[in-house]
Amino acid sequence: MRSKKTFFAVLILAATILNTACGSRTNTNSTGGTTASTPAKSSATAISSKPNANAAEYEYKVENDGITITKYLGKDSEIVIPSQIEGKDVKKIDFSFLRSAEEKVVTSVIMPDTITELNKELFQGNSALKSITFSKSLKEIPKGVCQFCSALETVNLFDGLEVIGYVAFNNCDSLKSVVIPDTVKECDVNAFFACDSLETMTYKGKTYKKPDLDQCYNAINDQR
Numbered sequence: 001m002r003s004k005k006t007f008f009a010v011l012i013l014a015a016t017i018l019n020t021a022c023g024s025r026t027n028t029n030s031t032g033g034t035t036a037s038t039p040a041k042s043s044a045t046a047i048s049s050k051p052n053a054n055a056a057e058y059e060y061k062v063e064n065d066g067i068t069i070t071k072y073l074g075k076d077s078e079i080v081i082p083s084q085i086e087g088k089d090v091k092k093i094d095f096s097f098l099r100s101a102e103e104k105v106v107t108s109v110i111m112p113d114t115i116t117e118l119n120k121e122l123f124q125g126n127s128a129l130k131s132i133t134f135s136k137s138l139k140e141i142p143k144g145v146c147q148f149c150s151a152l153e154t155v156n157l158f159d160g161l162e163v164i165g166y167v168a169f170n171n172c173d174s175l176k177s178v179v180i181p182d183t184v185k186e187c188d189v190n191a192f193f194a195c196d197s198l199e200t201m202t203y204k205g206k207t208y209k210k211p212d213l214d215q216c217y218n219a220i221n222d223q224r
Contacts, residue, residue: 055085066091072098077105083112095119098126107151111135118142120165123149130174136160141168141191150174159183164191173197180220187220 057074058081060067067090072079083090090112098106108131109123115135120142123129131154132146140163146152147170155169155178164187169175171194180187180203192198192213201208201216208216 055082058082058085060085060090062086062088063092068092068094070094070096072106075105078108078110079106080110081112081115083114089114091115092117093119093122095122097122107131109133113137118145120144121147125149127151130154132156134158134161139163141165144168144170146172148172157181157184162186164188166190167193170194177201179203180216184220185223187217189214189217189221 054074057072057079058069059071059073060069062068065088067085067088069081069085069090069092071094081090081093091114093111093115105128106126107128109129110133113136116137116139118138118141121144122142123132124144124147126146126149128151129146129149130151132152133156134141136158138158138161141157141161143165144167145165146155147167149169150171150173152169152172153174153176155175157164157179159181160183161181162183162185164180164184166188168188168191169178170190170192172192173194173196175192175195176197177200178192178198180201182204184203192201198213199210201213203216203219206219208219
C-alpha cells in the first residue's frame with residue numbers, strides 16, 4: 001500500500017514541475033492576463049517594419065556601400081520599398097525594377113527616404129501604376145521617369161526636390177492635379193506635356209488652372 005502511495009506522490013510532483021515549466025513560457029500582461037511569447041524575427045522580415053519590406057521580394061546589388069534594387073519579385077499590388085537591406089541603406093532603384101509581368105500587377109509604389117537617385121525612364125510605359133510616393137531625399141526627378149504611365153493618378157513630391165526633368169510625366173493621361181514643392185527651381189516645360197486630364201498645378205501656394213499652366217512653369221523657371 002505504501003509503495004502505491006509513493007508512486008502517486010511522484011506522479012503528482014512530476015505533473016507540478018511540468019506545469020510550472022510550461023507556465024514559464026508565457027508573459028503576464030498589465031491586465032493580469034497572459035500573452036504567448038513571441039518568437040524572434042528572422043533577419044529577412046526584420047529588415048524594415050514597413051509592410052512587405054522583405055529582402056526576399058527583391059533582387060538587388062551592393063554599390064558604394066548602398067543598395068540598388070534591380071527587380072521586384074513579390075506579388076503585392078501595393079509595395080513599400082524597404083529602407084535597408086543587409087544593414088545598408090537602399091539608395092537607388094534600377095531601370096529593370098518592374099520590367100516584366102509585375103508591371104501589370106503593381107498599382108502603388110512608396111519609396112523610402114533613403115533613396116537619393118532614380119534611373120531615367122524608371123517607370124516609363126507602365127500601364128498599371130496609379131500612385132507613386134517619391135523619396136523625400138530626391139533632388140531631381142529624372143527624364144521620362146513616369147512617361148506614358150496612363151493610369152497614374154497620384155504623384156507625391158516633397159520639399160527638397162529641385163529639378164523635374166524633361167518629359168518626366170509626359171502623357172500621364174489620368175493625372176488631374178499636381179503640387180510642385182516650393183524648393184523646385186527648374187521644371188522642364190515638357191515635364192507634364194500631353195497630360196490631357198491635368199487641370200491644376202500648385203506652386204508656392206498658388207494654383208494655376210488649365211489652360212494657363214504655362215504660367216506655373218514660368219513662375220518656377222524665372223528663379224534660375
